Amino acid sequence: MAAVLLTGSVMKFAIALFSAAHAPSSRRALLFAQSALAAGHEIVRLFFYQDGVYNAANSVVTPQDEQDLPQQWRAFVSEHQLDGVVCIAAALRRGVLNEEEAQRYQRSAASVEAPWALSGLGQLHDAIQDADRLICFGGA
Amino acid sequence: MAKSLLLISRQAPWSGPGAREALDIVLAGGAFDLPIGLLFLDDGVFQLAAGQHAKVVQQKDLAANLQALPMFGVDELFVCADSAAERGLAVDALALDDLKVLGAADIAALIDRYDQVITL
Numbered sequence: 001m002a003a004v005l006l007t008g009s010v011m012k013f014a015i016a017l018f019s020a021a022h023a024p025s026s027r028r029a030l031l032f033a034q035s036a037l038a039a040g041h042e043i044v045r046l047f048f049y050q051d052g053v054y055n056a057a058n059s060v061v062t063p064q065d066e067q068d069l070p071q072q073w074r075a076f077v078s079e080h081q082l083d084g085v086v087c088i089a090a091a092l093r094r095g096v097l098n099e100e101e102a103q104r105y106q107r108s109a110a111s112v113e114a115p116w117a118l119s120g121l122g123q124l125h126d127a128i129q130d131a132d133r134l135i136c137f138g139g140a
Numbered sequence: 141m142a143k144s145l146l147l148i149s150r151q152a153p154w155s156g157p158g159a160r161e162a163l164d165i166v167l168a169g170g171a172f173d174l175p176i177g178l179l180f181l182d183d184g185v186f187q188l189a190a191g192q193h194a195k196v197v198q199q200k201d202l203a204a205n206l207q208a209l210p211m212f213g214v215d216e217l218f219v220c221a222d223s224a225a226e227r228g229l230a231v232d233a234l235a236l237d238d239l240k241v242l243g244a245a246d247i248a249a250l251i252d253r254y255d256q257v258i259t260l
Contacts, residue, residue, distance in 0.1 A: 016258065018260065049161065049165075050157070050158065090161060093157060120168070121164060121165055121168035122172060124165065124168075125168060125169050125172055128145055128256050129142060129143055129174075133256075134145075134256040134257075136257075136259065139258065139259045139260045140150040140259060140260050
């Protein structure tokens with residue numbers, strides 16, 4: 001269905017994700033992103049906000065017979081060398097830290113690493129300006 | 141020309157960090173001088189209820205952040221008339237000045253006017 005939706009001229013998409021890794025909307029976001037690239041479109045940035053930050057956490061352990069979405073995101077972003085940004089304020093609030101932030105706040109565990117970058121909301125606005133379309137998943 | 145963004149805020153102020161995080165997107169956009177609008181819809185209109193006592197529910201008051209909107213250059217502020225009426229809020233007694241009160245048809249036109257939309 002996505003392939004039909006995306007036929008026509010090449011588009012630059014910004015993708016914002018607001019829901020946790022176990023939410024169906026997070027799976028749909030990944031499927032959309034994969035379909036967009038497969039159809040020849042460009043993804044200018046992925047921006048994970050609110051509970052979406054959990055999709056970047058390498059501390060998520062998924063039961064063996066379920067899809068490991070954080071791992072799938074990680075592989076997808078690495079393979080296509082995408083710009084994957086996790087909102088730093090939303091991530092700190094939810095205990096999703098990289099090594100630098102874990103040290104800064106003296107926490108015992110870091111759970112975000114490359115290919116993800118922790119950064120601010122300016123990166124969302126920047127992506128919105130750059131993209132033809134902003135596609136949001138998991139909002140209210 | 142910069143693309144415009146409409147943020148539709150649908151969450152009550154004390155239902156979690158959602159309302160505050162939605163507002164943070166708007167304030168950040170204002171800080172970057174981007175054309176940005178904010179529509180309070182559904183339970184989002186509760187953010188505008190006057191006389192809230194955030195401390196009683198051990199929350200931080202969102203009102204101060206809302207009052208900062210004009211200082212950040214965000215003056216396109218809208219509230220859904222139906223959402224307010226359904227929740228017993230009088231639109232002339234809301235806790236934010238210069239709100240434009242919109243009916244359902246106006247809201248459809250409003251969404252159409254913006255380049256990008258985020259609903260949170």
